[in-house]
Amino acid sequence: MIDNQPSSLDFTGYTPTWCAGCGNWGIGKAVELALKKQQLSPDGVIMLFDIGCSGNMNDFINAYAMHTLHGRALATAVGVKIANHKLPVLVTGGDGALYGEGGNHFLHACRGNHDLTVIVHDNSVYGLTTGQVSPTASKGKKSKSTPSGIIERPVNPLLLALTQGATFVAQGFTAQLPQLAELITAGMQHKGLAIINVLQPCVTFNKENTYAYYIKNTYKLPEDHDKSNFAQALEQAQSVFAERFPLGILYETTRPTYQEELPQLENHSLVKRGQIKNVVELLQQFE
Amino acid sequence: MAAQQTGFLWKVGAPAGQGVMTTGLLFSKLCAQSGGQVFDYAEYPSLIQGGHNTYEVFCDATPVSNRQWQVDYLVCLDAITLEEHKHRLGENSIVLLDPAARDVPKDTEYTIIPLPIKELLAELKANSIMANMIALGASWALVGGRRELLIDLIADQFGRKGEEITATNQNCATRGYDAVIAQSPKKTAFPWKKSVEAPLVMGGNDAFSLGAAAADCRFYASYPMTPSSSVLATLAAWQKTTNMVVRHAEDEVGVISEALGASFAGVRSAVGTSGGGFALMTESLSYSGIAEIPIVVFVSQRPGPATGLPTWTEQADLLFACYAGHGEFPKIVLAPGDVNEMLELSKQAFDLADIYQTPVIVLSDKFLSESRMHLDRAAAEQVMSTKPNYGRTIHSPSELPYLRYKATKDGISERLIPGAAGTYYQANSYEHLENSHTTEDPEERTKQVEKRLQKQQTYLENHWQMPSIDGSFDEAKYVFVTWGSSKLVVEQARRLMTEPSAHIHFTHVYPMDREKISTLFAADRHYVLVENNATGQLGTLLRSEAGVDIKHTIHKYDGRAFYSEEIVAALEHYDR
Numbered sequence: 001m002i003d004n005q006p007s008s009l010d011f012t013g014y015t016p017t018w019c020a021g022c023g024n025w026g027i028g029k030a031v032e033l034a035l036k037k038q039q040l041s042p043d044g045v046i047m048l049f050d051i052g053c054s055g056n057m058n059d060f061i062n063a064y065a066m067h068t069l070h071g072r073a074l075a076t077a078v079g080v081k082i083a084n085h086k087l088p089v090l091v092t093g094g095d096g097a098l099y100g101e102g103g104n105h106f107l108h109a110c111r112g113n114h115d116l117t118v119i120v121h122d123n124s125v126y127g128l129t130t131g132q133v134s135p136t137a138s139k140g141k142k143s144k145s146t147p148s149g150i151i152e153r154p155v156n157p158l159l160l161a162l163t164q165g166a167t168f169v170a171q172g173f174t175a176q177l178p179q180l181a182e183l184i185t186a187g188m189q190h191k192g193l194a195i196i197n198v199l200q201p202c203v204t205f206n207k208e209n210t211y212a213y214y215i216k217n218t219y220k221l222p223e224d225h226d227k228s229n230f231a232q233a234l235e236q237a238q239s240v241f242a243e244r245f246p247l248g249i250l251y252e253t254t255r256p257t258y259q260e261e262l263p264q265l266e267n268h269s270l271v272k273r274g275q276i277k278n279v280v281e282l283l284q285q286f287e
Numbered sequence: 288m289a290a291q292q293t294g295f296l297w298k299v300g301a302p303a304g305q306g307v308m309t310t311g312l313l314f315s316k317l318c319a320q321s322g323g324q325v326f327d328y329a330e331y332p333s334l335i336q337g338g339h340n341t342y343e344v345f346c347d348a349t350p351v352s353n354r355q356w357q358v359d360y361l362v363c364l365d366a367i368t369l370e371e372h373k374h375r376l377g378e379n380s381i382v383l384l385d386p387a388a389r390d391v392p393k394d395t396e397y398t399i400i401p402l403p404i405k406e407l408l409a410e411l412k413a414n415s416i417m418a419n420m421i422a423l424g425a426s427w428a429l430v431g432g433r434r435e436l437l438i439d440l441i442a443d444q445f446g447r448k449g450e451e452i453t454a455t456n457q458n459c460a461t462r463g464y465d466a467v468i469a470q471s472p473k474k475t476a477f478p479w480k481k482s483v484e485a486p487l488v489m490g491g492n493d494a495f496s497l498g499a500a501a502a503d504c505r506f507y508a509s510y511p512m513t514p515s516s517s518v519l520a521t522l523a524a525w526q527k528t529t530n531m532v533v534r535h536a537e538d539e540v541g542v543i544s545e546a547l548g549a550s551f552a553g554v555r556s557a558v559g560t561s562g563g564g565f566a567l568m569t570e571s572l573s574y575s576g577i578a579e580i581p582i583v584v585f586v587s588q589r590p591g592p593a594t595g596l597p598t599w600t601e602q603a604d605l606l607f608a609c610y611a612g613h614g615e616f617p618k619i620v621l622a623p624g625d626v627n628e629m630l631e632l633s634k635q636a637f638d639l640a641d642i643y644q645t646p647v648i649v650l651s652d653k654f655l656s657e658s659r660m661h662l663d664r665a666a667a668e669q670v671m672s673t674k675p676n677y678g679r680t681i682h683s684p685s686e687l688p689y690l691r692y693k694a695t696k697d698g699i700s701e702r703l704i705p706g707a708a709g710t711y712y713q714a715n716s717y718e719h720l721e722n723s724h725t726t727e728d729p730e731e732r733t734k735q736v737e738k739r740l741q742k743q744q745t746y747l748e749n750h751w752q753m754p755s756i757d758g759s760f761d762e763a764k765y766v767f768v769t770w771g772s773s774k775l776v777v778e779q780a781r782r783l784m785t786e787p788s789a790h791i792h793f794t795h796v797y798p799m800d801r802e803k804i805s806t807l808f809a810a811d812r813h814y815v816l817v818e819n820n821a822t823g824q825l826g827t828l829l830r831s832e833a834g835v836d837i838k839h840t841i842h843k844y845d846g847r848a849f850y851s852e853e854i855v856a857a858l859e860h861y862d863r
Contacts, residue, residue, distance in 0.1 A: 009709070009710075014724070015646075021595075042705070043707065043708050043709060044706070044708075045713050046552065046705055047704075048548075049713075051716070056725075058713055058715065058725065059490070059724050059725050062711055063711050064705035064706065064711045064712065065711070065713035065717075065727070065851035066548065066578070066711070066713060066714045066716075067549075067713055067714070067715045067716050067717060068544070068574065069544075069570055069571060069716055071540075072540065072544040072571065072574075075536070075537075075540065075541040075545055075548070076544045076545065076547055076551075077548060077549035078536075078541075078545045078548065079506065079508070079544065079545030079547065079548025079549035079550075079552070079556070080549065080550075080551060081504070081544055081546035081553045082506060082532050082534070082545070083506060083549040083550075083551075083552035083553060083554040083556075084552040084705070086706075087552075087705070087706055103539050104538055104541065105537065105540075105541050105544070107537070108536070108541065123846065149375060152412065190294050191806075262525075264526065264530045264531070264532050265547035268447055270506065270532060270549070270554050271503050271505075271553040271554050271704065271706075273505075273530065274676075275503050276500075276503075276528070276529055276530055278498050278669050279501045279529070279671055279672075279841065280501075280667075280671045280672055280720075282497055282500055282525065282528070282529075282671075283487055283497070283662075283668070283671070286487045286488060286489040287485035287487060287491060
């Protein structure tokens with residue numbers, strides 16, 4: 001399926017500018033591990049980076065990429081995948097981008113089951129703009145933009161993805177690198193929209209959701225968790241309301257992808273097919 | 288003002304939902320197939336049921352490019368049509384109305400021919416929607432059209448729906464036809480003849496759709512917004528033939544983001560919208576500018592601000608289009624004035640977007656998008672069969688390392704389609720180095736700004752087109768200056784005028800070559816701008832981009848398109 005050529009290109013780009021201890025380091029490494037494990041190379045994958053500390057990965061991982069506008073990485077990826085569905089397409093962005101600025105795109109990408117892998121760096125703050133609350137910040141969280149504490153309750157990314165139709169929903173933790181790399185690999189192997197919410201501390205601007213906080217409040221999905229069972233997935237996703245964060249694949253199901261439902265893409269990718277002939281015949285419709 | 292000798296304007300009015308668009312379209316087709324030159328325009332409020340819809344067809348033996356003010360035949364399918372439009376009736380006008388549906392006015396200047404629609408419907412046991420067909424037949428009889436053509440056209444139009452439906456429609460139409468013939472009205476002098484070749488009649492949105500298909504556009508995304516929505520419907524309906532992917536996305540921001548993604552991945556992409564949706568797209572337009580991703584944006588204007596008058600017309604987004612997007616980057620704005628220009632420039636827009644790797648905006652408006660007019664078949668076939676020019680689009684790197692944003696003399700760098708082996712790059716929304724990595728270095732920044740802006744200069748030298756000029760400046764009493772759909776209005780006005788005039792029509796409105804434009808303007812000539820807006824936006828653009836100041840502008844901003852008679856009348860004002 002994958003249009004990949006063997007090459008000597010390396011995924012490792014510039015040395016990241018992330019803060020020492022930032023959760024992005026782990027996510028960046030996990031992405032690279034997952035790509036290597038699937039024997040992909042930078043010329044055989046398209047990555048979309050949103051704006052924010054997470055999006056700055058554009059210069060740290062080498063690949064065909066778009067460093068899009070804030071909130072638009074997912075919508076842009078929808079177009080990329082339709083134009084060339086033979087290449088794997090990854091989306092990387094923060095919780096502000098995916099659940100806030102680009103929230104509408106998120107809902108509709110889930111409905112459409114576009115064949116994309118979406119990695120959400122969830123740290124509950126806006127790091128690059130120096131620490132305002134993000135959509136996943138806990139109620140009452142004080143920040144520069146919410147000095148008296150945020151009034152809204154947090155978005156529940158897992159429930160949101162599940163209820164809107166994502167066919168693969170998982171949660172990882174940046175400090176559990178091997179599992180995270182496996183989740184990303186599984187998400188990329190999945191046919192359809194894969195949402196991987198990754199819990200990551202912002203060591204500079206979030207003093208509450210620290211490594212210690214996540215180590216204490218995350219848990220492995222129970223052995224008997226049936227990822228094909230939607231009701232069980234919903235139940236696990238709700239534990240987030242009690243500040244308990246499940247790790248692993250909550251849900252995976254099979255539904256035709258958006259690309260599979262387009263007859264135009266049946267034989268060739270849109271970019272590879274030839275130009276249509278006899279276009280002049282369309283004039284007959286106006287006789 | 289010279290009187291129209293043979294031409295006539297036919298108009299039908301009915302409540303929304305009564306199928307008046309079909310009546311109008313079929314009447315227009317009958318005229319065109321019988322050798323008439325037609326120009327149609329439909330008006331409707333932003334309602335699905337209950338509003339007053341109208342369709343008018345101006346038909347003449349020689350080319351026409353606007354409707355005329357005087358209504359010669361008014362077909363009333365409701366009680367209010369006559370009241371709404373009687374101010375446009377003259378002493379030779381004929382009104383068709385059903386005496387059972389309303390009072391018949393007495394002692395009128397115009398002639399009333401009673402058409403017993405209700406009675407006929409009852410007799411034929413036909414659904415009330417069939418009033419349309421009775422009206423169509425009656426209208427066709429009124430203008431002296433051939434009965435057989437009416438029957439054939441209905442068979443052609445409804446054949447797919449089965450024999451029974453076709454027969455019912457034919458019966459209703461012929462009964463309407465006969466009902467008028469029985470009253471032996473005054474014969475119309477129109478020189479009907481059989482067309483040698485079926486004429487092509489369409490609106491601006493149709494021409495854009497044809498241009499996109501011919502240009503090898505493979506991805507079209509849109510969110511419905513009047514008056515651009517019919518492009519979405521047309522291209523979507525053609526998908527099986529064209530293999531284009533046509534997507535109705537969640538919102539306009541998603542629409543243009545998807546199109547930029549598809550374009551980056553290597554397929555020609557376009558989006559379509561009106562002013563409000565375009566406003567939402569402008570941030571992404573700026574991304575297209577810095578990341579040098581080709582994109583064609585079709586904007587069909589309607590009166591704003593905000594929701595404005597959704598189903599009416601205006602030319603008030605020219606400056607918005609020219610200056611849309613934050614930051615400084617090259618952009619090309621094209622403003623076709625009729626369907627021939629729309630087809631040609633739409634196709635050209637995709638070439639220019641690829642050649643200059645930057646956004647190209649094609650401006651229309653409701654009047655151009657939805658008016659139906661003749662398309663020159665030979666020219667259209669020529670345009671559609673010309674191979675696209677993909678510019679410096681490459682499928683494998685010509686040298687390594689591959690530099691996506693290499694600073695070249697003409698500002699254009701090779702654009703590699705992602706997936707090519709042995710390299711990679713990013714379409715970066717941040718300022719970047721030649722190799723596409725992010726930078727904040729002042730020298731690199733300056734280099735890239737200059738690289739991008741150089742493309743504008745290269746465009747002016749290689750692809751920009753001077754406005755078209757019709758008529759002689761030396762003989763002209765007035766020199767009209769137009770952009771977009773005002774071309775139609777002025778062309779028709781010049782047919783009505785007895786004084787000599789000339790016409791400068793801008794299509795490649797932005798950017799423009801200051802020096803070349805200034806040669807068209809001399810102090811001793813009387814220039815008149817015609818703009819369907821309140822502030823004279825081409826006038827503003829000419830002042831800022833070409834240093835040209837036009838004193839007189841004819842404006843209209845009530846949501847309605849100009850009648851060419853209004854232009855002629857406005858000139859009389861200058862003579863006083």
